[in-house]
Amino acid sequence: MSKNTTINDMIERRSVKKYKPDMVPKNIIEEIVKAGTYAATGRGLQSPIIVAVTDKAVRDRLSKANGAIMGTPDGYDPFYGAPVVLVVLADKNCNTYVYDGSLVMGNLMLAAHSLGIGSCWIHRAKEEFAMPEWKEWLASLGIEGEYEGIGHCILGYADYAKGEEPVAKDRKKDYVRFVE
């Protein structure tokens, strides 16, 4: 336990894999997203973008596409019932784009936790946004250019019963070496 609030949030944040259907208020989503935009980026070029999806029909289509890439049975929801999906993509023309987009994802997840909102990084955004259907969807939002999917940060209220909450695994042996 650190005396530092920010570090405590890092240590206590867990990936949430069970959500209530309740929508997160818009002002909270906006605060989380704003935190995401302040992630460091290579040469300060701000290569990522964030598409914040709360529209249920779009969220469900994304879920279906994601499950299909994973090869899960029809009806399985890779977003664990979360009502909000923050899609992070980044501009491939910037050579730090994967690192940049990942830092945005990190800020989103941690900001969510700090506000009492559950989150989880859901992968396969790269494969998804390589598909013509989803490139067209981006274009319909006015997003042109070579954006690669970095991740989906799902958001919502955790729906764990008492005692069912995820617990941090021990950190692995030899995670850290000191050369002093």
Add this chain to the structure above:
Amino acid sequence: MSKNTTINDMIERRSVKKYKPDMVPKNIIEEIVKAGTYAATGRGLQSPIIVAVTDKAVRDRLSKANGAIMGTPDGYDPFYGAPVVLVVLADKNCNTYVYDGSLVMGNLMLAAHSLGIGSCWIHRAKEEFAMPEWKEWLASLGIEGEYEGIGHCILGYADYAKGEEPVAKDRKKDYVRFVE
């Protein structure tokens, strides 16, 4: 300005590019590094490792190798005088390794800021740790296996004169879209 300490830290953190030579106390480095180990990783596999370098000779050799990759003149210090270099590497056998290592870097930089320590992501770790010389160095620390360099998180005390501190650029237009 957010009322939330963690989000404020995200918004106020800047990349520091001018450092005093003063060493950061070990207990502070340990707290920052611990925060790094709690970053989310794909399937919780903890694919990254952190090598915390405070040994000046090693730090200077790393700086020289980094500058050589960048092509800067001899004597230029890509680490901006920072006395501490936290090298993050990640196991290429884990398919989320670049994302995982980036999240560790994000936690390190934010944890540092929250403790009043300046930091900056210095790239070219990928190229560095692909070199036989640095692979051997890892091996000498007992680190075997296919680790790719993700980044150097340099740490130290900022050495800006009053008014010289970096200011956040405006976030780009269209960083965020809402689909609601």
